[in-house]
Amino acid sequence: MRIGELAQRTGTTTRALRFYEDQGLLTARRSANGYREYDEDDLQLVKEILTLQTVGLTLEETRPFVDCLRSGHETGDSCASSIEVYRRKLEEADALLARLGGIRGELAAKLAGALARQAPDPCVVPGAPRP
Amino acid sequence: MRIGELAQRTGTTTRALRFYEDQGLLTARRSANGYREYDEDDLQLVKEILTLQTVGLTLEETRPFVDCLRSGHETGDSCASSIEVYRRKLEEADALLARLGGIRGELAAKLAGALARQAPDPCVVPGAPRP
DNA sequence: CCTTGCCTTGACGCGGACGTCAACGTCTAG
């Protein structure tokens, strides 16, 4: 298949696919007229990349998975380096969750403080009919 | 005080302060030689900006707080528009936490799956002495 | 006088993942 079809079947854009090629993640045979030609393996590879993107991996981080698929494994995460990336990203996610949770708390506190200052009466819920 | 001192007392850089000025968040009087001159109000204003940054607001989103301080209020969050920003960011944080939690779960599942495929024997912990 | 350290403006760089445009070749249907 050509690039347009691959883009459509994977739900991405031709621009993205060419970009992946630039980054060395995707390679393409060329037909006589210079058009890129892809097969089912490429389809799987792109799907893998896109799936990994949705769970927060950068393109660089998908490289081990791509290499793993290229070296004949059935899944991209059959190799130790891929699993290592999973571990790292899991740690990153946990760290981010912790930070974000803290931030959420600070935000909530700031909001509460501002509301308290705005309406210093603690017994009346906002939306009082008469000032 | 001049820009270097302001930067030092707020824990930021002169470059950042000039950038804030570019964005219209900070204004400075000029002394005879063209140097920027700041007062204590500016110090508070910059501190407010930096604090808001740490809780995830973009510079653009700090603008209501800055305007609020400029219009004479004691705190930047004394105005309705600032409070509205708090609310929005709180919602954003919650949405992000939810997404990130989901992602974390997917990552954990992928890792577990990969490990299971790697060592199909569920009774032996990794690190077996003999293959 | 010279050096040092502060200040000025302006302009480009970065990371990430593409979008968008230019300017063109190619294939297919009518």
Next chain:
DNA sequence: CTAGACGTTGACGTCCGCGTCAAGGCAAGG
């Protein structure tokens, strides 16, 4: 023959919050 849909490469734009020069002016100490 021509229009339209597809493909090609290359290069610059986007967002954000500055960092990092470059190329100087200004003030104070020795």
